[in-house]
Amino acid sequence: MSIATTRNRRERITAAWIARVALLFVCMGAAYLLGRNTALGDTIMPEPVFPARAPERPASVNPSGVTGEGIPRPRQGASLTAEATLAALYADATERMARDVGRLILAGADATRSQAFRAARAIELDALLRRRLETLGAQTLPVMRLEAERAYRLGADDALRQAVRLGAELRLGDAGAGDAGFVGFAERAIERLAVDSTARMLEAQRVFAADAQTLFRTFSAGPLSGAEPAVNRALAQGLISGDPRAAERQVRQLVAQRAIDPELGDTYRRLGARRVQVGGWTGSARAYAATVVRTRTREATVGGRHDRLRAGGIELVQITGRVSVNFCTRFIGLVCSLGAGSADYPALASLPGGGPPFHPSCSKGTAAYIPGLVTDRRERAQGAALDAYHRASAAGLLTTNLKAA
Secondary structure, eight states: OOHHHHHHHHHHHHHHHHHHHHHHHHHHHHHHHHHHHHHHTOOOOSSSOOOOOOOOOOOBOOTTOOOOTTSOOOOOSSOHHHHHHHHHHHHHHHHHHHHHHHHHHHHTOSTTOOHHHHHHHHHHHHHHHHHHHHHHHHHHHHHHHHHHHHHHHHHHHHHHHHHHHHTOOOOOTTTTSSHHHHHHHTHHHHHHHHHHHHHHHHHHHHHHHHHHHHHHHHHTSSTTTTSOHHHHHHHHHHHHHTOGGGGHHHHHHHHHTTSSOHHHHHHHHHHHTTEEEETTEEEEHHHHHHHHHHHHHHHHHHHHHHHHHHHTTOOEEEEEOOOOSSGGGGGTTOEEESSSOOSSSOBGGGSGGGSSSOSTTOOOEEEEOOTTTSOHHHHHHHHHHHHHHHHHHHHTOTTOOOOBO
């Protein structure tokens, strides 16, 4: 066998192995994505990927007996990419804010530091937190504008597809004559939704920043600035590392000695664990941002669908979604009017929250409904859901959660 032949054979074998290794990595990547999305209950689609899951509590039994099968469940809301991007953005901002205050408390932990030094650090912290909030707002609003418009357009386009499947023709006229023109009619509503969503996320961060300032002024520039340096170092370490247990013993002692009130101890633990507080809810900044993005963009999708349906002369929608223990399960299969309601078709606006989404991260949506054109299964679901709705309404149970199966 010649040298050239041997070399060619080796090159072919090497190329084959490289191809196999590349294929292995591709398969591993696909398996990872599949496993990750399957674990979340997502449907894998080409980018952008739309969240088909909703983090509602476990399944229950719908009092009406309607499961939602046979009723279209159109995709809705922001893409997973946008949701994850904004969630990561807010998680990073929370991390940086907590480290900022920890670093500056540590800088002033030395008992020899003057009050002027500590006052300068307080001014530095205020400026840092203000810049972080301004940057966060500037980064959030453009993304929310884009996602709100895209979600609205998604709902409007879905309305057309649903009408076609039902064998109906939407009478669009000039107002709905083109996607760009149609979406333009809702421009103000889309802008309001984007601005309001951004404000909600920023407000949670502002509260976190205010807590950071309170903690810093107490321990580094306030009544406890001259405390044992070891205490401040432990507090700083807990804030910087993200593990508030680092100073748990010292915090408990200060509370027991009434040097600080228990609420300030809770504030330290929240900051150390990177948790935000919104009303009575406490959780990660990542979870809160994702919830706001997911819920508000689902509102935009539902709004776009309804605007397009009404522009085409369709006034009825059927509520769809997955069965869970949340109260909104009661409405699956119910057909509602987008305008004035009646005994057979309650007004959608009369339902809790004005219709889906009924609560944060709600999976419920709507599907176009035309009597005589929908399937028998959907008509039976409507009858069962309507009876259950009237019974629940009379008993005052419309907003009562269901029992787990």
